[in-house]
Amino acid sequence: MVQLHDKRLIRPTLLATLVAGVALSQLICPAGLQAEPERPVNFVIIMADDLGYGDLGCYGGERSKTPNIDALATGGLKFLDFHSSGAVCSPTRAGLMTGRYQQRVGVPGVITAAGHRHIGMPLAEVTFAEVLKEAGYATGMFGKWHLGYQPKFNPVHQGFDQFRGYVSGNVDFFSHVDQVGKYDWWEGDKQIEEEGYVTHLITKHSVKFIEEHQDRPFCLYVAHEAPHYPYQGPGDKPLRTVGGKFNNQGARKDIAQAYKEMVEAMDDGVGEIVAALKKHDLEEDTLVMFFSDNGANQRGSNGALRGHKGSVWEGGHRVPCLARWPGVIEAGETTDVMTITLDIFPTLVELAGAKHSPQGKIDGVSLAGLLRDQTPLERERLFWGTRRGRAMRDGDWKLVAAGKGKPMLFDLGEDLAEATDLAGKHPDRAAKMINELGDWEQEVGPSEFPSAERRRDAN
Ligand SMILES: [Ca+2]
Numbered sequence: 001m002v003q004l005h006d007k008r009l010i011r012p013t014l015l016a017t018l019v020a021g022v023a024l025s026q027l028i029c030p031a032g033l034q035a036e037p038e039r040p041v042n043f044v045i046i047m048a049d050d051l052g053y054g055d056l057g058c059y060g061g062e063r064s065k066t067p068n069i070d071a072l073a074t075g076g077l078k079f080l081d082f083h084s085s086g087a088v089c090s091p092t093r094a095g096l097m098t099g100r101y102q103q104r105v106g107v108p109g110v111i112t113a114a115g116h117r118h119i120g121m122p123l124a125e126v127t128f129a130e131v132l133k134e135a136g137y138a139t140g141m142f143g144k145w146h147l148g149y150q151p152k153f154n155p156v157h158q159g160f161d162q163f164r165g166y167v168s169g170n171v172d173f174f175s176h177v178d179q180v181g182k183y184d185w186w187e188g189d190k191q192i193e194e195e196g197y198v199t200h201l202i203t204k205h206s207v208k209f210i211e212e213h214q215d216r217p218f219c220l221y222v223a224h225e226a227p228h229y230p231y232q233g234p235g236d237k238p239l240r241t242v243g244g245k246f247n248n249q250g251a252r253k254d255i256a257q258a259y260k261e262m263v264e265a266m267d268d269g270v271g272e273i274v275a276a277l278k279k280h281d282l283e284e285d286t287l288v289m290f291f292s293d294n295g296a297n298q299r300g301s302n303g304a305l306r307g308h309k310g311s312v313w314e315g316g317h318r319v320p321c322l323a324r325w326p327g328v329i330e331a332g333e334t335t336d337v338m339t340i341t342l343d344i345f346p347t348l349v350e351l352a353g354a355k356h357s358p359q360g361k362i363d364g365v366s367l368a369g370l371l372r373d374q375t376p377l378e379r380e381r382l383f384w385g386t387r388r389g390r391a392m393r394d395g396d397w398k399l400v401a402a403g404k405g406k407p408m409l410f411d412l413g414e415d416l417a418e419a420t421d422l423a424g425k426h427p428d429r430a431a432k433m434i435n436e437l438g439d440w441e442q443e444v445g446p447s448e449f450p451s452a453e454r455r456r457d458a459n
Contacts, residue, residue, distance in 0.1 A: 040135070040352050041325070042286040043219040044210075044273060045344065047096070048266060049089065049144060049170075049228040052296025054303030055263055056320050061301055063256070064263040068271030069322065072290055076324030077371065078334045084294045085342050087309060087316035087386045089169050090146045092293040092341055093223075097127040097147065097158065099345025099364040101383070103444040109387055111146060113168045113180040116449070120148020121158070126358065128345045129159030132219045135354035140209040141165070143202045143223030154189035160221070163188055164205045166198075170228050170248075173198045174238035179248045181240065197234045198225045199262070203269030207276045214280040219348065222273065226262040227300060233261030259299050274324075284327040287351065287371070291321040291341065306418045312384050312391035312402055313418055329371050337376055338393060343367050383440045385447030392437045399433040407434055 054061045058073035085095035086102055094100075094107035098121075102108055105125050110116075129139040140162040141155045146169050148154070155163040164187050168178035174197060176185035185194055194201060206222050230239060230250035236258070240246045252258040270290065277283045295302045295316045297309045307313025321339070323329055342364030349356050350366040369375030384391040389402025396413035409423040409430045423430040441447070 039285060040137070040217045042217055042282060043132075043348055043351075044206075044222065044277070044286055044288045045220070045348075046222040046224065046270060046273070046288070046290045048224050048226060048290070048292045050294060050296055050300065050309055051227060051263070051292035051320065052300040052302040052308075052315070053305055053318055053320055054301030055227070055296055058322070059320050060303055063301065064260045064267070066263065066267040068267045068274065069290060071274070072270070072288060072322040072324045073332075075326065075331050076288075076322055076329045076333075079291075079321035079323070079339055080334055080336045081338045082291060082319060082321035083317045083338075083340045083382065083384075084292065084319050085317075085340055085384070087294050087311055087384065087388075089144075089228075089293055091386070093144075093146055094121050094125075095363075096293075096341045096344055097121065097129070098125050099128070099342050099362040100125075100360060101342065101363050101385075101444045103385060103447055104360060104363075107147065108385070108445070108447045109449045110169065111148065113149075113178045113182070117149045119449075120150055120153025123152070123157055125158075126356070127159045128348050129155070129219065129221070131159070131345075131349050131354050131356045132217075132352055133159050133161065135352050136217060137352065138209075138213040138216055138218040139221075140206075140213075140218070141221040141223065142205040142209070143198075143221075144169075144225055145223070151189035154186065156188040162209065164194075165202065165223065166225075170225060170230065171198065172230060172238055172240035173225065173232040174236070175240050177240035177242055177244075179240075181243045181246075183242050197232075197265070199265040199269055200234065203272050206269075206273055210273070210276045210280065210282070214282060217352070219352075222269075224266050224269070226266040227259050227296075229299075231255045231258035231262070231299070233258050234265050235261070255299055284325075287323065287325040287328075289321070289323045289344070292319040293341075295319060304417055310386070310388060312386055312389040312400055314398075314412070314416065316386075317384060323367075323371055325371065330374075333374070335370065335374060337370055337374075338379075338382060338395075339367060339370070339377070340364065340382055347371070381436070383437060383444075385441060385444070387448040390437055390441070390447065392433055392440065394433060394436070397429065397433065399430065399437060401434070401437065409433070 057066045058070040084092040086092035090111045091102040094102035094105045139160045141160040143165040145167045166184040178184040302315035305315040307315035346366040350368045382393045391400045398410045401407040408421040410418045
């Protein structure tokens with residue numbers, strides 16, 4: 001039976017009517033009526049927390065079943081050389097929001113629950129949510145913020161119409177208490193009580209946001225907690241209490257199993273979000289991107305990559321990334337073009353047709369052409385600066401300066417595992433890259449908070 005509300009069925013007729021109408025209007029009034037402008041594309045930006053290159057089926061991982069995330073790969077574009085701009089949570093988020101290296105933004109390190117409760121991403125920084133809101137988009141964010149604890153730093157003061165979630169680095173998945181024993185669950189800049197497992201709540205509010213804004217352009221930012229600790233699956237119990245003493249990692253002994261349950265609950269959530277787009281016939285009007293804020297820690301898997309979260313080895317910052325936009329992005333393709341979370345900002349701005357005249361430098365570049373028809377990027381260099389080390393890429397070459405030894409040089413085209421240091425074999429190249437990395441540091445500023453603000457708790 002034909003359902004009149006099914007846009008897919010009425011579109012050809014509607015299109016024919018519009019075309020006929022435009023043709024007729026041009027005959028009658030050539031300089032007059034214009035066709036309605038196309039609706040700008042919607043965005044669903046999903047970011048996992050500490051999910052590694054080897055934690056997903058579509059990247060060869062076998063521990064967790066991730067059919068819904070894998071379907072983004074089979075239905076879209078899989079990135080093989082995509083990076084987070086940080087190796088830990090807050091820095092990547094600052095870079096993602098602004099398109100600028102986080103050192104420029106004043107968030108070079110983790111905004112910790114113990115030591116940084118007064119610090120936040122400056123309100124003067126312009127986020128993609130602010131640009132899109134100005135362009136007429138509905139903007140919603142659900143999940144982890146980690147860019148400032150004080151209500152004045154809340155996402156609703158950085159361009160998001162709606163926010164539901166937490167502002168610290170991690171909360172108990174049930175009691176929503178942060179790792180120093182403070183309650184941390186918010187609607188906008190007000191604390192609220194809400195029962196439920198964090199991953200389920202993020203999904204529920206995301207689906208509701210899609211349903212409430214299906215008739216206008218929207219940008220939905222889904223910032224998952226999984227698979228960051230505490231290691232709690234959907235069937236577990238609350239552990240942390242306000243002001244209480246607890247193990248931050250959780251109570252599970254079988255952490256590998258808990259990790260799997262967390263990844264799979266997030267995967268279910270991705271499936272629900274895509275199903276909501278399908279239900280409202282928005283799939284071809286919506287770019288869905290999925291990636292991680294840094295590599296996995298020792299509990300997860302970075303596949304064949306060296307190192308983990310927090311390091312400038314590939315395992316710290318080369319992360320999964322998928323992009324799906326049926327009708328625009330060809331299904332089942334891969335790209336080995338080097339890309340980074342900083343690119344999301346300019347990509348969304350360009351695809352939205354939004355106007356933005358940045359005050360400061362935007363470091364990311366738009367991936368619009370890459371998404372549409374695999375147009376390569378002209379950029380050849382990327383840089384990383386963390387508390388524990390620095391690195392840069394120049395094409396396939398990677399320079400790693402970590403620890404006390406001399407900087408090391410790797411050819412990732414031949415040696416993705418960063419096993420063979422070629423600095424001795426290519427001293428001129430190594431020296432040139434060391435200079436360029438030094439120049440970059442001079443330009444963007446230090447890669448850690450001033451010493452008075454440093455704390456050892458790294459999450
Ligand atoms: Ca993280």
